[in-house]
Amino acid sequence: MTEAARPPIAPVCDVQPTRPVSVGDLVAAVEAMAARRLRFVTATCLDMGGRFDIYYHFADGVKLDNLLVTIPREAELPSITAVYLGAFLVENEMKELFGINVVDIAIDYKGRLFMTELDQPHPMAKVQSGATPAGQGE
Amino acid sequence: MGLIDIARSKSPWILHFDAGACNGCDIEILACLTPVYDVERFGIINIGNPKHADVLLVTGTVNKRSARVLRNLYDQMPDPKAVVAIGACALSGGVFHECYNVLGGVDSVLPVDVYVPGCAPKPEAIIEGVVMALGKMQEREHARKRGAA
Amino acid sequence: MMLSSVIRNLFSKPATRPFAPAARTAPQGYRGAVEFEEEVCIYCGACATRCPANAICVDRVAKSLEFDPFKCVQCGACAEACKKGCVQLQIDYQHPVAVRHTVAFHGPPKPTVAP
Amino acid sequence: MAQRTVIPFGPQHPVLPEPIQLKLTLKDEIVEEALPHIGYVHRGVEKAAERMDYTQNVFLVERICGICSFIHALCYCQGLERLMGLEVPRRAAYLRVIWSELHRLQSHHLWLGLYADAFGFESLFMEFWRSREMLMDIFEKTAGSRVIISACCIGGVRRDISDQHLQETLETLKTLEAAFDKSSEVMLNDYTVKKRTVGKGVLQADKAIMLGAAGPVLRASGVEQDARQTGFAAYDELRVEPVVETAGDCYARAKVRIREVRQSLDLVRRAIAGLPDTDIAVRPKGRPNGRTISRVEQPRGELLYFLAANGSQKLERLRVRTPTFANVAPLVHMLPGSELADVPVIVLSIDPCISCTER
Numbered sequence: 001m002t003e004a005a006r007p008p009i010a011p012v013c014d015v016q017p018t019r020p021v022s023v024g025d026l027v028a029a030v031e032a033m034a035a036r037r038l039r040f041v042t043a044t045c046l047d048m049g050g051r052f053d054i055y056y057h058f059a060d061g062v063k064l065d066n067l068l069v070t071i072p073r074e075a076e077l078p079s080i081t082a083v084y085l086g087a088f089l090v091e092n093e094m095k096e097l098f099g100i101n102v103v104d105i106a107i108d109y110k111g112r113l114f115m116t117e118l119d120q121p122h123p124m125a126k127v128q129s130g131a132t133p134a135g136q137g138e
Numbered sequence: 139m140g141l142i143d144i145a146r147s148k149s150p151w152i153l154h155f156d157a158g159a160c161n162g163c164d165i166e167i168l169a170c171l172t173p174v175y176d177v178e179r180f181g182i183i184n185i186g187n188p189k190h191a192d193v194l195l196v197t198g199t200v201n202k203r204s205a206r207v208l209r210n211l212y213d214q215m216p217d218p219k220a221v222v223a224i225g226a227c228a229l230s231g232g233v234f235h236e237c238y239n240v241l242g243g244v245d246s247v248l249p250v251d252v253y254v255p256g257c258a259p260k261p262e263a264i265i266e267g268v269v270m271a272l273g274k275m276q277e278r279e280h281a282r283k284r285g286a287a
Numbered sequence: 288m289m290l291s292s293v294i295r296n297l298f299s300k301p302a303t304r305p306f307a308p309a310a311r312t313a314p315q316g317y318r319g320a321v322e323f324e325e326e327v328c329i330y331c332g333a334c335a336t337r338c339p340a341n342a343i344c345v346d347r348v349a350k351s352l353e354f355d356p357f358k359c360v361q362c363g364a365c366a367e368a369c370k371k372g373c374v375q376l377q378i379d380y381q382h383p384v385a386v387r388h389t390v391a392f393h394g395p396p397k398p399t400v401a402p
Numbered sequence: 403m404a405q406r407t408v409i410p411f412g413p414q415h416p417v418l419p420e421p422i423q424l425k426l427t428l429k430d431e432i433v434e435e436a437l438p439h440i441g442y443v444h445r446g447v448e449k450a451a452e453r454m455d456y457t458q459n460v461f462l463v464e465r466i467c468g469i470c471s472f473i474h475a476l477c478y479c480q481g482l483e484r485l486m487g488l489e490v491p492r493r494a495a496y497l498r499v500i501w502s503e504l505h506r507l508q509s510h511h512l513w514l515g516l517y518a519d520a521f522g523f524e525s526l527f528m529e530f531w532r533s534r535e536m537l538m539d540i541f542e543k544t545a546g547s548r549v550i551i552s553a554c555c556i557g558g559v560r561r562d563i564s565d566q567h568l569q570e571t572l573e574t575l576k577t578l579e580a581a582f583d584k585s586s587e588v589m590l591n592d593y594t595v596k597k598r599t600v601g602k603g604v605l606q607a608d609k610a611i612m613l614g615a616a617g618p619v620l621r622a623s624g625v626e627q628d629a630r631q632t633g634f635a636a637y638d639e640l641r642v643e644p645v646v647e648t649a650g651d652c653y654a655r656a657k658v659r660i661r662e663v664r665q666s667l668d669l670v671r672r673a674i675a676g677l678p679d680t681d682i683a684v685r686p687k688g689r690p691n692g693r694t695i696s697r698v699e700q701p702r703g704e705l706l707y708f709l710a711a712n713g714s715q716k717l718e719r720l721r722v723r724t725p726t727f728a729n730v731a732p733l734v735h736m737l738p739g740s741e742l743a744d745v746p747v748i749v750l751s752i753d754p755c756i757s758c759t760e761r
Contacts, residue, residue, distance in 0.1 A: 155421075156420050156443065156757075157421075158444070160465045160757050161420065161468040162468020162469075165512065166548070166549060172528060173531070173535075174531075199445060201442075203444070204443065207442065232465075234445050234462075236453045238450075239444050240445055257465070258548070
């Protein structure tokens, strides 16, 4: 990437800085972010096949500060809604669309945020648990 | 033609439902109400209550959750009624054909009388569509009366 | 305040645009209905691959093109992709219709191939 | 004796053009709890973006929201340009600013109208929407469509604005500003409007940060954050000072937007005056690879795209965080304690865009 050419734009918007944290340290790291009065922006979940990469984005003024958590499929992910209540929608979304087991969400839709009971579970996940509907996965 | 028929064709009341649109078409429907397009000069009034409405304007792709609401609204409307599908999404799914939560066009749920293509259709096209739907509604009503007589 | 508005509105031109038959036409460059020129088309399929809505189907072997105006979102990607200038976006908008229809055409009859 | 009732607000409701349901728990007339139920317009754009070609995605993301479509396309293209190492020509960057700011003007006019309608001021709604049509005419003339203008492409913009159109735009903006002066005066100083908006739905600065509010909702609570400060497109040259109010109520949110309209008018004029004379697009070369975040400022707040690509024709992941998605949590916090009759005003004060939220 030729980032050097446009100094005012590039450094602000890239995924840097990203700090990897373990699942156990996630809530503590998020609490540290809250202590610095950073604004929670959102979380992004990437399905990497065997594992999930989850980025948490925080806004520090106009800069972004990111945390990266990597969890194996089927693992539990603690909710950060106790610290940042605003995360409840995005956590419910991850739970429903990817099938990540997010525990203790403050407002839990039980995996029914967007879709009805009739739909296939976890449409965003690359590996479908159970029967794989045609056209799903890579 | 009875008095009620005349009144209906001169002053159709429309109900608008967004079944999963991007807002583009919805805003264009609202733009029809504003001074520049002013549909009230044709007697068209946008109404919130399905029981008062003659024409149902549907925008956007239909998903399972909104299909239920849509069906519900349609059933509450008194006969005779007409359905106008507005925008590429309401016609066929448009650019969202690859999305997993899209059932397709409105005609997969309701019988559609008039299709207004475009993304988003111009207010002129929407007004033209409503006028066309009135014609169809009248035709159907006449056919029904002839059948009953 | 209110009085000034009333007076202004009494003497100003109406804001409302006339509707058909005196409706105004869109300005140059408006992206309206998509039209194909059959004679020019070489069935290369460039428009079909670029179309985000899958509205165009081109069979390069059978030399046929099918276009579904109901899927079309008038983005103009096909017109940009077409090297021959066969696809054009009209200034007039697509008019409402009561029945589904598609536009289909095909090239000159294939030279007869022995079966 | 106080009675508890649960009232479903929506999905089909006269004040909302879009379907969202709020389950309101009331104690007499006072809202105790509000629980949003969404999913009526969920389509699954993020998944579709993984299945479609990355160039086709420009048209897909534009149709996430019909009110700020250009800005969605801008955000997406900007992310891809960073992944592909493309340098956008300066004229394209300026044209992007012009169209974005026109979209902001259009969106704020739309919102001010709907907001006036929410507290029953229909003539004000008509005034704002009449002005808005001038902006729609500009879009029609310069970009070829009223709503989804499809002007942005990877590497620049798809069409140029001629000098004649730029002049016409400036003329139109003059008329628009005169009309806006009159109608915004009513919005800010009218006794009845103030009665309905001052002190309603208060959000403190602390809460706004912790709940992750975005855009005018955040700035009306006194937090000075605007994604345009990051200097994307040509905002590095056309500096933007965030518009900040401190009261945090519905009135302050309207005031922020009214001041932003003036700011946008100024920005469009400055951008037109400083429009450089270069190409308008570069041809994209190669395939995108890597992960990046692209942030822009939408009329409703900060829009964030996360793009992950692996060097193929299709993206690995496209994540869209829209401003209304962030503003739902503040809304849930604002509603308790308000009267039922104020609910439509408070809901509209965040400028909800449900199709953005659910994608």
